[in-house]
Amino acid sequence: MYTVDELRAIIKEELDKKEYIQEPYSLFEPILYILEDGGKRLRPLLTLMAYNLYREDIEKVLKSAIGIEIFHNYTLLHDDVMDDAELRRGRPTVHKKWNSNVAILSGDAAAITAYQCIEHCEDKYLRRAIDFFNQVAMDVCRGQQYDMLFETRNDVSEEEYIKMIYLKTSVLLAGSLRHGALLADAPEHEYNALYEFGGYLGLAFQLQDDLLDSYGDQRLGKAIGGDILEGKKTYLMITAMSHADEATREMLRTAYRDPALSDAEKIGKVKSIYDRLDVPRLTEQQIQLRFERALSILDTLSVAPSRTQRMRDYAMSLMDRKN
Incomplete structure (x- = not known):
C-alpha cells in the first residue's frame, strides 16, 4: 500500500x-x-x-x-x-x-x-461514475443555495444547518471515496459504505471548523472570531439561539454589527453567551458522535484491518488540529 x-x-x-x-x-x-x-x-x-x-x-x-x-x-x-x-x-x-x-x-x-x-475510467464503470458524480455536483449546488437562503433567516434549525453543510461540504468528500472504490471494483455495498463514511467524516470536520473559528489556538496563528464578526450562522450560533431566551437571542443577532463595540468586545460578548449556554461542549458532542460513526463504518469493510488502518489514521489526523 x-x-x-x-x-x-x-x-x-x-x-x-x-x-x-x-x-x-x-x-x-x-x-x-x-x-x-x-x-x-x-x-x-x-x-x-x-x-x-x-x-x-x-x-x-x-x-x-x-x-x-x-x-x-x-x-x-x-x-x-x-x-x-x-x-x-x-x-x-x-x-x-x-x-x-x-x-x-x-x-x-x-x-x-x-x-x-x-x-x-474503464467503460464498465463510466456510466455509474458519471451518474454518481452528477448527483454529488447537484448536491453541492443545493447546499450552496441553502447557505445563501439561510443568510436572511433567523430561525435556521440545527437539523437544517446539518443538512446544508452535508450537501455543501460532506458529499464531495463522500463522493471522492465512492469514486475511488467504484473504479477499484469494490462491491456495491462497500463503495456505498465508504460514501457514508465520508459523509460523517465531512460533518465532523465542518463542525470542528465552526468550533475552531471561535475557540481555536491563537498561538498557532489562527484569527479567532471571524464567523462572529461576520454574523455567520454557524452550528455554535444556531445552537446558542435554540437554547437562549429572547433577550439573549437579540444580543446574538445584533452584537456583530454594534458600532459601540470593538471587534474584540463583539467576540467576547458572543463567546460569553456560548460559554454560559454550554455551546462548546454541545458542539464537541456532535463532532465526536459523527466521527465515531465514521470510524465504525470502516469496520464493516471486507478488506484487511491493516489496510483500513491507514484510512482510520488519516481520518484521526484530520480531526487532530488546533487551527
Whole structure:
C-alpha cells in the first residue's frame, strides 16, 4: 500500500504536469492560479486511498482524482464571487486578482475540465461514475443555495444547518471515496459504505471548523472570531439561539454589527453567551458522535484491518488540529 505522503507526492506531480492547460491561456491561467495554491488536496487523496484499499495500480484512478480536485476548486472560484471574498488561502481571490467575469468563465471551464478528467475510467464503470458524480455536483449546488437562503433567516434549525453543510461540504468528500472504490471494483455495498463514511467524516470536520473559528489556538496563528464578526450562522450560533431566551437571542443577532463595540468586545460578548449556554461542549458532542460513526463504518469493510488502518489514521489526523 502507498503511504499518505507518497499519494500526496503523486497528486502534486500529476498537477504539476498542467495537462489541463489549453488555449487561450488567459482562460486557464486562473485555474492554474487556484490549483497551485495547494490547500489540503483532501478529495483526490481520499479518492486514491479508497482505490488503494482494494488495488495497487493507482494510475488507473489518478486522472479522475485530479478531476475531482479541479471540480472542488471550480466551486471555490464561484463561491468567492458570490461571497465577494477578498482572500483564499492567504492570496487574493481570482475575481479580485482579475475580475468577476474572468472568475465565472474560468470556473465554467474548470467544471468542464473536471468532467473530462473524471470520465477517464474503464467503460464498465463510466456510466455509474458519471451518474454518481452528477448527483454529488447537484448536491453541492443545493447546499450552496441553502447557505445563501439561510443568510436572511433567523430561525435556521440545527437539523437544517446539518443538512446544508452535508450537501455543501460532506458529499464531495463522500463522493471522492465512492469514486475511488467504484473504479477499484469494490462491491456495491462497500463503495456505498465508504460514501457514508465520508459523509460523517465531512460533518465532523465542518463542525470542528465552526468550533475552531471561535475557540481555536491563537498561538498557532489562527484569527479567532471571524464567523462572529461576520454574523455567520454557524452550528455554535444556531445552537446558542435554540437554547437562549429572547433577550439573549437579540444580543446574538445584533452584537456583530454594534458600532459601540470593538471587534474584540463583539467576540467576547458572543463567546460569553456560548460559554454560559454550554455551546462548546454541545458542539464537541456532535463532532465526536459523527466521527465515531465514521470510524465504525470502516469496520464493516471486507478488506484487511491493516489496510483500513491507514484510512482510520488519516481520518484521526484530520480531526487532530488546533487551527
